[in-house]
Amino acid sequence: MKTKTTLFTLLALTTSAAYAEDLSKYQEESRAVAMPFMKNLAAANKKAVEEGGPESAITVCTEIAPKMAGDISRENGLKLTRVSLKVRNPLLGTPDAWEQKNLQEFEARVAKGEKPETMDVAEIVQEPAGKYFRYMKAIALQPGCVACHGNPDQIPDNVKAKLSETYPHDKATGYSAGQIRGAVSIKRPI
Numbered sequence: 001m002k003t004k005t006t007l008f009t010l011l012a013l014t015t016s017a018a019y020a021e022d023l024s025k026y027q028e029e030s031r032a033v034a035m036p037f038m039k040n041l042a043a044a045n046k047k048a049v050e051e052g053g054p055e056s057a058i059t060v061c062t063e064i065a066p067k068m069a070g071d072i073s074r075e076n077g078l079k080l081t082r083v084s085l086k087v088r089n090p091l092l093g094t095p096d097a098w099e100q101k102n103l104q105e106f107e108a109r110v111a112k113g114e115k116p117e118t119m120d121v122a123e124i125v126q127e128p129a130g131k132y133f134r135y136m137k138a139i140a141l142q143p144g145c146v147a148c149h150g151n152p153d154q155i156p157d158n159v160k161a162k163l164s165e166t167y168p169h170d171k172a173t174g175y176s177a178g179q180i181r182g183a184v185s186i187k188r189p190i
Contacts, residue, residue, distance in 0.1 A: 022124065022133075022190070023122055023123070023124055023133075026122065026124075026133040026135070026188070026190070027120075027122040027135060030078075030122065030133075030135035030137075030186045030188075031120070031135075031137070033072060033076055033078070033080065033186065034080070034120075034135070034137045034184045034186060035137070037068060037069070037072055037080065037184060038137070038139070038184060040068065041060070041064075041065055041068065042142075044060045044064050044065075045057045045060050045061075045144075045145075046144075048060045049144065049147075053156075053158075054144075054147035054148055054156060054159050055156075055158050055159050055162050057147075057148060058148065058159070058162050058163065058166055061088070061089075061148075062089075062166055065082065066092060069081060069082070076188075077188065078186055078187060078188035079185075079186070079187045079188070080184065080185070080186050081093070081184075081185050082139070082182055082183070082184055082185070083095035083099045083103065083136075083182055083183055083185050084103070084172060084181060084182030084183075085100065085103050085104070085107075085182070086171045086172045086173075086174070086175075086182075087169075087171050087172060088163075088167050088170050088171070088172035089167060090169055093182070095185070098123075098125060098134055099136060099183070099185050102121050102136050102183070103136075103180065103182065103183060105121070106119050106121075106136075106138045106180045106183065107179075107180050110178075110179065110180055116138045116139075116140035116178065116179075116180055117138075117140060119137070119138035119180075120135065120136060120137045120138065121134075121135070121136050122134065122135045124190065130189055131189070131190050132187050132188060132189055132190060133186075133187070133188045133190050134185075134186070134187055135185070135186040135187075136183040136184065136185045136186070137183055137184045138180055138183050139180070139181045139182045139183055139184060140178055140179070140180060140181065141175045141176065141177055141178065141179050141180075141181040142177060143177040145175070145177070145181065146175065146176070146177060147159060148163065148173075149172055149173055149174075149175045149181060150173065150174070150175060150176070151173070151174055151176075152173060152174075155173065
């Protein structure tokens with residue numbers, strides 16, 4: 001009996017070490033995908049605002065961001081999306097249960113004083129369709145983003161009109177700089 005217990009203990013330790021190694025590897029790979037995506041998207045938004053004001057940034061979010069996410073997803077064999085608890089585009093940004101739970105945890109961590117820029121989460125999960133590596137990197141609302149995502153009195157009328165036209169079911173307003181706006185989410189089969 002002691003041999004069986006020792007064998008099970010060794011097997012559990014080996015499995016645990018392999019799991020931790022896989023998790024760490026996948027997390028680093030996901031950071032290497034998410035961070036450039038976020039940086040490139042921020043640069044595209046900044047350029048659009050400089051050239052045409054906040055209304056121009058809406059085009060970045062409706063056209064450029066989904067294309068970038070799709071290209072990255074195909075190139076890397078994963079699914080990269082932006083999700084939020086307050087969705088602007090329900091077809092592309094509605095979080096699943098795992099994402100909802102982690103977005104709520106990000107908000108709780110910010111409320112306790114943690115910096116959103118440092119927040120990410122990674123996990124290997126078993127789902128009905130198989131085993132997946134899941135990763136999320138928090139997106140903090142930047143000061144310039146209140147022109148589209150702030151309180152209604154902070155959003156210029158022309159931006160409100162464009163948002164209403166482009167996103168008739170928009171819920172992604174009412175934020176202040178520094179709050180969790182959402183997250184970049186990565187899902188990959190393993």
